[in-house]
Amino acid sequence: MPRTWSGNSGWALTYARDRLTLAVDGAVEELVGADAARLRVARRWKGTCLVLEPADDAPRRRLTGVDPRDAREIRAAVTRIVTRGKLRDALALAAHREQVFHRLLATRVRKQRWIAHDDAATILAGLPRHADLLALLSPAERADLPRHLSADEQRALAFLAQDHLARVGAANDEILRRELIAGREFFARVERSPLTAEQARAVVSYDNRVRVIAAAGSGKTSVMVARAAYALRRGLTSPDRILMLAFNADAARELQERVDARLDALGLPHDGLRAATFHSFGLSLIAEATGRRPAIAPWVESGTDVEKVQEIVDRLRDSDLGFRFRWDLFRLLYGKVSGAPDGGDHDSYDPATGVSGFATYRGETVRSEGERLVADWLFLNGVDYRYEHPYPHNVADRAHGRYVADFYYPDADVWHEHWALRADGTAPFRGYAEAMAWKRRVHATHGTALIETEWHAILDHTGFEALARDLESHGLTLDWNPDRPIPGAEPLEHERLARLVRTFMTHVRSGALTRSALEERLASTPALDTPRTRLFLELYWRIHERWQEELAAIDAVDFDDMLRRAAELVERDPGLARWDLVMVDEFQDTSRARARLTRALLRGRGTHLLAVGDDWQAVNRFAGADLSVMTGFSAFFGPALTRRLQTTFRTSQTVADVSSRFVSRNPAQITKTVRAARGPGGAPVAVVRVERHDALAGAVEAHLRRLARESRGTVDVLGRYGFDRKLVPTVQLPGLDVRFRTVHRSKGLEADHVIMPNVTTGRYGFPSSIVDDPVLTLAMSADDGHRHSEERRLFYVALTRARQTVTVFTVAGRESPFVLELLEDPDVEVRGTSGEAEEVRVCAGCGEGTLVRRSGRHGDFYGCSTFPRCRETARVQPAGGTSR
Incomplete structure (x- = not known):
């Protein structure tokens, strides 16, 4: 209600409609909102007065004659106006948005239409946080807030304090409940088998970004087909605005045939609905945008890309002696080096000397990686040497035993010590410096010639240059011959190094990494910034440039170029993204390039992404896949909803339990609880041990013969490598359809019985002891840091192909680490070749x-x-x- 106060000095103050009007000496000033804080009531020795702070450079004014009874009312009026002024606009906005938000929820629940995150977020955008509004107020203003706000304003403030997304979630839960009831017949007919409750929930959850975590054999394709049918049945989009993306041509073809057949059966239109590979889709998108379909380089399309790298390398080696030397240097000397001063994992043992260490090209076992580098360099230069040759003088004393030097050159009577020193001069262990000093004194005392090298200098090759000068000064001739026949350790083959370069290139191009980007990565990871890495990058960029020149010469692109170009076109022209519903299969294998293109297709709040995959089956990191795109889905694509498919229609509960426990030893995997649709039970996973590796084939055949006597069905023999095929018997067994596949090629397939014929330890074991070259970490996506994480997921893939039984064959004494883990599982049995139980x-x-x-x-x-x-x-x- 309006209120006026006046003073005996001729002023009048009126309060009405959230403002104060002060009239004094014929002048009128209005104080609105927070500006009212300029007026305050003060108590002076002459009585109570009003103090008006100036809005400009004018002097402060004091108005005397305030009735003490009015002072409290004036203070309250000022506080109320200031408080409401601070909150008025925000609360007015909140009041309006509350009505729109409530209307959205009520309307969607009534119509049973999913409330997508972006629809709600648009309404909530720009609203202040409840806590931020309260922070604008003083403690006194907050304490009296209910007295200062109207009922509508208090309701608006309370709206800001709510968890709006929780309200959206509750409304969607109700929509989901109603849709599952109303669509019961549809969900029973949309696929050949009725959808499970978790499948139907994933279909109805029509949010802007939905990540479906699907266990092996849980019917993820059914969810994609049903999602398309659901969108059409509910009128959410038209067939030509639905896009389904798969990772290979077979999967895309199967997806297209399946969705067409099911939509036909339901009487739903499907003209224009497209299932395609990322590659074919990207090519057509570029053709549409530019009027010209790019050509894929023939060596890429035919899968001979590694051979193309080899061809480029051969031409560079022929035309550039510097490149030739550096290529051979990396391949022959640095290809297998860990770079650690105290050495990497030992790969050799000499029973005659009892030395465990590193195999050299000449065939002996040396104790450190530095000594191996020196020995191999000497061998390639044709220098005769003796490793750990006894010193001819008896120098043993109370502190030192018999002295043997690292190397001795008989043709020059020269001794050589290789010191394990880091670049800062520090030694690998205590007492090392004292041992160095003693050896130097020995040579000085007896007048023997001593050459010295240091690990850090050998690693960056400058040590070899100094060693060459020292050897030549003592009359030794060096004859560098990279093609010298090697009787001992195997070098890094040209083909393997070319494959490493091609893998590195795939990740560089998929991630659109430049020289400067790689330099930044090197700067942020000093452990990788080694002379070895620098040498590799020098070689790589020469090959990369020639690769680009070869593409330009025939006016072609590779797949990574094409995906990048397609994404750039859509980013520049969002009109190219005309799809309302985009679904991506096998999302755990998405590369950064594919993810970028997918994100570009999400043009705004009207688009919906359904990404289906299983992080437990992510096994293509080497080919450019980046698992973090799936595990960090929201960070890459925006706020997302996650649904889980945890019922498997393939395996028994026993196999589901064994495989789940096995893969979950990696704590970085997303948690799932896999249930078998057929219920509990199932045959235990069997581990069969043979005494020798050459007995594996016979044991596999004996097992197949027992299977043929006991049951009928399909058998998949899954090898870690293609050469495991030789362990599959050629005999035809009645009732059994036996097929060999590598585990990588078995993804998405299944069989009644699965046999893993060669699960042993070693270089070509399972897991393989062949480690990724450390240079790859510069360009690849980061792994989860768990040992053998990708190999573990690959083993999980093999286990979960089986509908009935899994049998793992291994060699006694050479059991894979994975087999040792299985031995701890209560649902795993160990058997001999005759089927009898064994104890290990x-x-x-x-x-x-x-x-x-x-x-x-x-x-x-x-x-x-x-x-x-x-x-x-x-x-x-x-x-x-x-x-x-």
Whole structure:
């Protein structure tokens, strides 16, 4: 209600409609909103007065004669006006948005139409946070807030305090409940088998970005087909505005045939609905935007891209002696080096000397990677040397034993010590510097010639230049010959190095990485910034440039170029993205280039992405896949809804449990609880051990013959490598359809019985001990840091192809680490070749091997299968038991 106060000095103050009007000496001033804070009531020795702070440079004014009874009312009026002034606009906006928000929820629930995140977010955009509004107020203003705000304003403020997305979620839950009831017949007919409740929930959840985490055999394709049918049935879009993207031509063709057939069966239109590979879609998109369909380079389309890299390398080696030398230098010397001063993993053992270390080209075992580099360089230069040759003088004393030098050159009577020193001069362990000083004194005392090298200098090749000068100064001739026949350790082959370059190129091009981007990555990871990495990058960019020149010469692109160009076109012209519903299969294998194109297709709030995949089956990192696109889905695409398909129609519950426990040892995997649709039970996973590797084929055949006697059906023999095919018998067995596949090629397929014929340890074991070259980490997506994480997922893929049984074959004493893990699982049985149960003891020392019986100087004993890495032993007991 309006209110006026006056003073005996001739002023009048009127309060009405959130403003104060002050009249004094014929002048009138209005104080509106927060500006009212310029007026305050003050108490002076002469009485109570009003103080008006100036709005400009004018002097402050004091108005005397305030009735003390009016002072409290004036203060309250000022506080109310200021408080409401601070909040008025925000609360007016909130009041309006509350009505729109409530109308959205009520209308969508009534019509049973999913409330997409972006629809709600558009309404909520620009609203202040409740806490931020309260922070504008003083403690006194907050305390009296209910007295200062109208009922509508209090309701608007309360609206700002609500969890709006939770209200959207609750409304969508109600929509989902109603849709599942109303569409019961549709969900029962849309696919050949009725959809499960979790499949139907994923279909109805028609949000802007939905990530579906699908267990193996859980019917993810059914969800994609049903989502298309649901969108058409509910009138959410038209067929020509639905796009389904797959990762290979077979999958795209199957998806197209399946969705067409099901829509036909339901009487729904499907003209214009497209299922395509990313590559074919990208090509057509470029053709539409530019009027010209780009040509894919023939060596890329035919899969001979590694051979193309080799061809480029051969031409560069022929035309550029500098490139030739650096290529051979990397391939022959640095190709297998870890770069750590204290050395990488040992790869050789010499039983004659008991030395565990590194195999050289000449065939001996040396103790460190630095010594291997030196030995191999000497061999390639044709220099005769003796490794750890005894010094001719007796220099042993109380502190030192017999002295052997690292290298001795008999043709020049020169000794050579290789020091394991880092670039800062530090040694790998205590007492090393003292040992260096003693050896130098020995040579000085006896007048013998000593050459010295240091690990850090050998690693960046400057040490080899100095070594060459030293050797030549002592009369030795160096004859560098990279084609010299090598009797010992295998070098990095040209083809393997070319494959490394091509893999690196795939990740560079998929991620659109430039030289400067790689330099930034090097700067942020000092451990990678080594001379070896620099040498590789120098070689790589020469090959990269020639690759680009070859593409330009025939006016062609590679797949990574094409995907990048397609994404750029859509980013520049969003009108090219005319699809309302985009669905992507096998999303765990998405590369950055594919993800960028997918994101470009999401032009705004009217588009909907359904991404279906299983992070447990992500096995294509080497080919450019970036699992973080799926695991970090919201960070890449925006706020998203996650649905899970955890019911498998393929495996037994036993296989589901064993495989889930196995893959979940990697804590970075997304958690799932997989249930078998057929219920509990199932045959245990069997591990069959044979005594020798050459007995694997016979054991596999014997197992197949037993299967043929007991059951009928399909058998997939899944090898880690293509050469495991030789373990599959050629005999035809009645009732069994036996096929060989590599595990990578088995993805998406299934069989009644699965056999893994060669799950052993070693370079070509499962997991393979062939580690990714560290230079790849510069260009590849980051892994999850768990050892063998990709190989673990690949093994999971193999396990989950089976409808009935899984049988894993291994060799006693050479069991894969994965087999050792399976042995701990209660649903895994160990059998001999005749099917009888066996007991296996895992090494208590390392936990990475099994105890195998061996013979020694003192009789039989049990030793760890990983010897010499682990030297754990146990005695053989008369009854056949073991003891520590």
